[in-house]
Amino acid sequence: MIISLVNENGCKRASEKTKSKSKEAIKRLYGDVDVALFPYARTSFYACLSSLNLEVGTEILITPLTIPPMLNIIYSLGLKPLFVDIELQYFNVCTKDLKAKINSNKPACILLTYLFGIVPNIDEIVGICNEAGIVIFEDISQAIGAEFNGIPLGMHGKAGFYSSSITKYVDSYNGSFIISKDRRFVDKLNKLSSTLISPDSWRIRKIILKTLIWNIALNKHIFKFITYDLLNIIRRLNKELFDNLLGPTTGFKLYKNLPNFYFEDISKVQCEKMIIYLEKLECLISERRKMAEKAVKAYKGRKVSMPIGGNSLNTKDTFWQFIIPVESRNLAQETLFKNGCETGTSNLYNIAKESNEKLSGPDAVKNSHIFIPLHKHLDTGDYDKIFRQLEKMGQLK
Structure with a gap:
């Protein structure tokens, strides 16, 4: 990572040869x-x-929990967002609300954003959309490697795309790819891609530096002896700063014109890192499932709110986050933090709320759900302690 930071050539536009290698890794x-x-x-x-x-x-x-720029994209093309609520079992489209929105409007397409590595009932959602002639795009940024009925997420609609950014399974200092079986459609995408401008090397370096700092701070030894104490001091002295540090990295802002950096080409270092992490992906997800097994075992005798791989750990959920319901997200988070466990909830914005439309699903996710950390160094006893702390404070539903 440090080499990437100082390598000026790596931050420049990727060659067609380098791009081809990335595409082959994705294929x-x-x-x-x-x-x-x-x-x-x-x-x-x-x-x-x-x-x-x-x-x-x-x-x-569009489902309401996503990054704010998605709303800017819709507006920039002169299109109109139509928000559809999410349900709290798979944290995806509420099919009842989906049908209602389709029946009372004339949407052309839908953006399905899969949350937390959880796979919903794709057949039901796709069936409803196909019957109405609605084009499906899938955002697999939190669910790369997940499958439904043996088919990877991202391949159930017109196209799927992935954000290769910080904390993801495939983190290549940002960068994104689109997959589709529609060759003519991808030809259009590649034609647009050929018009992208050269990347700003300083922008790429800032992303690399941020990733380096993040990884150092979250190292289990550094977090235990430095990061946690520092966060605790900040929390006591300046709660607003504490929330900002652990909150969304992308602020909500509506642009009159889209920023130029949205249209910079992918860099050499991003392509190379993408290849490395794609090769590690199967191992990373396998390890994540083993961590989730420990958390599930500790949850024995309690109702698990999230579907564990469609009721089985042998299916293809990826557990990017292990999310559970609590009485109050703030109180549950405070309880765990006091006991040395830093956690939180989704940092994604409720873009429907920002557009003055009230939906129950995203509010429930933000206010009454938290993530339970999954780490290799935690065992079943550690997770049992976490759940008992929440039970003791009356937070575990």
Whole structure:
């Protein structure tokens, strides 16, 4: 990572040869697909929408928990967001609300954002959308490697895209890819990709530096002896700063014009890191499932709110986050932090709320759910202690 930080050539535009190697690594994971590369998931979404050549004012279905730039993308193309609520079992589209929105509106497509590495009932969602003639785009940023009925997420609709950013299984200092079996569609995407401008080397370096600092701070030894105490001091002296440090990295801001960096090409170092992590992905997910098994075992005798791989750890959920319901997210988080366990809830924005539309699902996720940390150094006893602490404070539902 330090080499990447000082390597000026690595922060420049990737060559076609380097891009081809990244695409081949992605194809090894997904099989018979075509691939396009972009700098961000938001840019991938822009490419997908613009390639449909939709009329101004066309409605786009979107789930409310996502990054704010997705809303900017919709508006920038003269399109209209149509928010659909999420349910609290799989944290995906509420099919009842989906049907209602389709029946009362005329949406052209939907962005399915899979949350926390949990796989919903894809057949039901896809069936509803296909019957209505709605194009499906899948955001697999939190669910890469997950499958439904043996088919990877990202391959159930028109196209799927991934954000290769900090804390993800595949973290290549940002960068994004799109997969699709529709070759003509991907040809349109690659034509748009060929117009991207050269990346800003300083912007890439800042991403690398942030990732380096993050990884050092979360090292289990450094966190135990330095990071936790530092966070505790900040929490006591300046709660607002504490919340900002652990909160969303992408602020909510509506742009009149999309920033230029949305349209910078992917860099050499991003492509190279993407290849490295894609090769490690199967091992990373396997380790994550083993960690989840310990948490589930400690939860024995309690109702597990999330579907563990569709009721079985042998299915293809990936457990990017292990999320459970609590009475109060703030109180539960405070309880665990006092006992040396730093956790929180989704940092994604409720973009429906920011647009003055009230939906129950995202509010429930933000206010009454927390993540339980999954680490290799934690055993079943550690997780049992976490759950008992929450029970003692009346927080565990």
